[in-house]
Amino acid sequence: MAIVYEKSKGLTDTPFHYCPGCTHGIIHKLVAESLVELGVLGEAIGVAPVGCSVLAYEYFNCDMQEAAHGRAPAVATGIKRVHPDKVVFAYQGDGDLASIGTAEVVHAAHRGEKITTIFVNNAIYGMTGGQMAPTTLVGQRSTTSPFGRDEAHCGKPIRIAEMLATIDGAKFVERVAVNSPANVRKAKKAIKRAFECQLAGKGFAIVEVLSTCPTNWGFTPVKALEWLKDNMIPYYPLGNFRDFEEEK
Amino acid sequence: MAKVLMKGNEAVGAAAIKAGCRYFFGYPITPSSEIPEYMAKAMPEVGGVFLQAESEIAAINMVYGAGGAGARVMTASSSPGISLKQEGITYCAGAEVPCVIVNMMRGGPGLGSIQPGQADYYQSTRGGGNGDYRTLCYAPASIQEIVDYVMLAFDKADYYRNPVLVIADGMIGQMMEAVEFKDREKIELPPKDWATTGTGGKRKPNKVNSLYLQAEQLEIHNKRLQQKYKEMEENEVLYEAYGLEDAEVVCVAYGTTSRIVKSAMKLAEEKGIKTGIIRPITVWPFPYDVFKEIGPKAKGILAVEMSGGQIVDDVKIGIEGRLPVYFNGTTGGMVPTPGSILASIEKIAGGTK
Amino acid sequence: MAKGRTTFNDDACKGCELCVSVCPVKIIELDKERINSKGYSPAYVTDQEKCIACGNCAIMCPDSVITVERL
Numbered sequence: 001m002a003i004v005y006e007k008s009k010g011l012t013d014t015p016f017h018y019c020p021g022c023t024h025g026i027i028h029k030l031v032a033e034s035l036v037e038l039g040v041l042g043e044a045i046g047v048a049p050v051g052c053s054v055l056a057y058e059y060f061n062c063d064m065q066e067a068a069h070g071r072a073p074a075v076a077t078g079i080k081r082v083h084p085d086k087v088v089f090a091y092q093g094d095g096d097l098a099s100i101g102t103a104e105v106v107h108a109a110h111r112g113e114k115i116t117t118i119f120v121n122n123a124i125y126g127m128t129g130g131q132m133a134p135t136t137l138v139g140q141r142s143t144t145s146p147f148g149r150d151e152a153h154c155g156k157p158i159r160i161a162e163m164l165a166t167i168d169g170a171k172f173v174e175r176v177a178v179n180s181p182a183n184v185r186k187a188k189k190a191i192k193r194a195f196e197c198q199l200a201g202k203g204f205a206i207v208e209v210l211s212t213c214p215t216n217w218g219f220t221p222v223k224a225l226e227w228l229k230d231n232m233i234p235y236y237p238l239g240n241f242r243d244f245e246e247e248k
Numbered sequence: 249m250a251k252v253l254m255k256g257n258e259a260v261g262a263a264a265i266k267a268g269c270r271y272f273f274g275y276p277i278t279p280s281s282e283i284p285e286y287m288a289k290a291m292p293e294v295g296g297v298f299l300q301a302e303s304e305i306a307a308i309n310m311v312y313g314a315g316g317a318g319a320r321v322m323t324a325s326s327s328p329g330i331s332l333k334q335e336g337i338t339y340c341a342g343a344e345v346p347c348v349i350v351n352m353m354r355g356g357p358g359l360g361s362i363q364p365g366q367a368d369y370y371q372s373t374r375g376g377g378n379g380d381y382r383t384l385c386y387a388p389a390s391i392q393e394i395v396d397y398v399m400l401a402f403d404k405a406d407y408y409r410n411p412v413l414v415i416a417d418g419m420i421g422q423m424m425e426a427v428e429f430k431d432r433e434k435i436e437l438p439p440k441d442w443a444t445t446g447t448g449g450k451r452k453p454n455k456v457n458s459l460y461l462q463a464e465q466l467e468i469h470n471k472r473l474q475q476k477y478k479e480m481e482e483n484e485v486l487y488e489a490y491g492l493e494d495a496e497v498v499c500v501a502y503g504t505t506s507r508i509v510k511s512a513m514k515l516a517e518e519k520g521i522k523t524g525i526i527r528p529i530t531v532w533p534f535p536y537d538v539f540k541e542i543g544p545k546a547k548g549i550l551a552v553e554m555s556g557g558q559i560v561d562d563v564k565i566g567i568e569g570r571l572p573v574y575f576n577g578t579t580g581g582m583v584p585t586p587g588s589i590l591a592s593i594e595k596i597a598g599g600t601k
Numbered sequence: 602m603a604k605g606r607t608t609f610n611d612d613a614c615k616g617c618e619l620c621v622s623v624c625p626v627k628i629i630e631l632d633k634e635r636i637n638s639k640g641y642s643p644a645y646v647t648d649q650e651k652c653i654a655c656g657n658c659a660i661m662c663p664d665s666v667i668t669v670e671r672l
Binding site: 001002003004005006007008011015016018019020021022023024025026029180181184185214220221222225 | 605606610613615616617618619621622623641654655656657659660661662663664665667668669670671672
């Protein structure tokens with residue numbers, strides 16, 4: 001009898017506070033499993049953001065620092081410069097990384113900071129109650145775009161993976177989604193590789209993970225997975241934008 | 249150790265390194281840019297890290313990361329840059345991350361000027377960012393004091409697990425004086441067993457955090473912080489004071505201004521007016537108690553500051569209404585003259601004898 | 602003959618049904634007869650014999666409720 005799947009040792013016993021069906025939980029598991037499988041959980045230092053995953057410091061079974069909104073890449077930089085031999089990661093949402101913290105992530109990438117960033121894109125501000133994010137799709141309704149996002153008024157959603165892939169210091173850039181078991185398996189592979197990029201001392205690594213927000217999208221969790229597939233993936237294409245071994 | 253001639257801003261860097269600081273994150277701004285410039289050269293020589301951040305906000309958050317990871321770390325800037333750092337400073341205070349922040353103050357508000365100023369007094373002594381917190385704040389008046397108090401700041405930051413500020417006006421940053429790196433008293437410091445260094449699989453995870461969602465928990469945390477600030481108020485007050493017993497006029501000033509006040513006091517003495525001075529070396533905690541030593545001949549207190557009169561509030565708290573408090577100040581980068589201060593002293597004393 | 606065994610940490614389940622939606626042999630349902638300590642009807646396996654131990658349900662569970670073993 002073999003264990004096919006069980007809760008990762010990389011997570012604490014604290015139950016997640018996330019809404020039912022929120023895929024933050026899946027992404028947490030993938031990060032934790034990757035750290036354990038790479039044998040670096042004891043060497044890991046994580047940085048939690050401000051947003052729905054603000055309490056990530058309670059969930060990862062490793063040392064954690066809670067950062068100010070958007071500043072996780074700067075905080076992670078400070079940690080990594082002090083402990084270059086440790087595995088430092090930032091876990092950020094789309095308000096955190098793609099709005100208030102854009103400067104920090106761009107410059108962490110630009111310096112080739114040897115950190116791993118997990119960027120959760122669910123096209124909305126979850127924690128504050130469903131406001132428009134920089135990643136909210138055109139036409140998508142939110143509490144601050146009640147008639148749907150209007151491109152003429154506030155532009156099109158920002159594509160972070162594509163943008164960071166133009167920066168030399170970013171050595172691993174991939175966009176994945178967690179809307180199906182197959183895609184979750186691919187997401188796991190990408191997250192693991194983003195940590196390997198750091199372990200190999202290559203430079204900045206980021207995985208953009210398309211995620212759901214059933215509560216603020218106003219769908220059931222299962223319907224939210226479909227909405228992600230039908231609406232987000234066409235605008236945010238999945239795939240690898242930069243891989244460190246390809247540069248050899 | 250022999251004396252060496254150093255510029256104020258360079259002395260900040262040299263003293264920090266001497267105190268064991270090996271990480272500096274900063275962003276250039278006049279009149280403190282020589283600090284990152286010095287660190288860019290000096291840090292690699294001692295195996296440390298100098299990193300020019302993309303902004304002051306990023307710099308202070310790198311400080312938060314490095315300090316949280318257990319390192320001695322510093323950032324430096326000037327007034328508008330320090331405003332940007334307030335977010336990070338309140339997080340450091342909340343999460344109890346030790347660090348040292350140097351402010352070579354310039355004129356304000358807004359972009360203000362690049363000339364010397366002391367108008368960040370409120371910001372430096374009342375917390376500066378959101379929430380109930382205080383930061384120990386040294387106000388050196390010479391390059392030697394920069395050396396001494398920057399070094400002490402690192403020990404105090406580690407001792408209290410709190411950010412420590414060193415504020416000087418831009419003039420001190422640019423000035424050159426002979427300094428000596430004296431042997432310091434060794435302070436017993438607690439181990440940084442709270443820092444994020446990786447669990448190594450051997451202990452429970454450490455969390456560097458300022459979030460307490462439960463009201464009861466946050467109140468417990470805040471009460472503990474307040475207790476720590478009270479301890480600082482009891483143990484960390486530093487000042488220079490003389491002539492208080494028989495002074496007709498007592499001056500209160502810190503930093504460069506205190507040196508000009510001392511010149512004016514000599515001029516007053518020549519005119520037969522007895523003066524005294526209270527020079528806070530820590531502007532927080534403020535030396536309120538020393539005001540009790542002012543003798544019965546005093547007719548008034550003269551506060552002097554390169555500001556619109558921010559220190560006056562603390563002088564009023566210290567004197568508890570016993571004497572009138574006057575103010576002579578300059579703003580915008582103008583520096584008070586001994587003559588102008590003398591005129592104020594004469595007016596308070598009731599004219600020349 | 603069952604190929605797998607699926608066990609649920611009932612009290613951690615939030616009844617989101619992601620596991621239900623990805624089970625290829627359609628043997629997971631919410632137990633509407635029960636309410637767990639969180640106030641949700643937890644997921645359960647209707648016919649353990651049919652489990653193929655693919656792990657899809659556990660992979661998709663955001664709350665690490667499910668353990669899957671291959672027999």
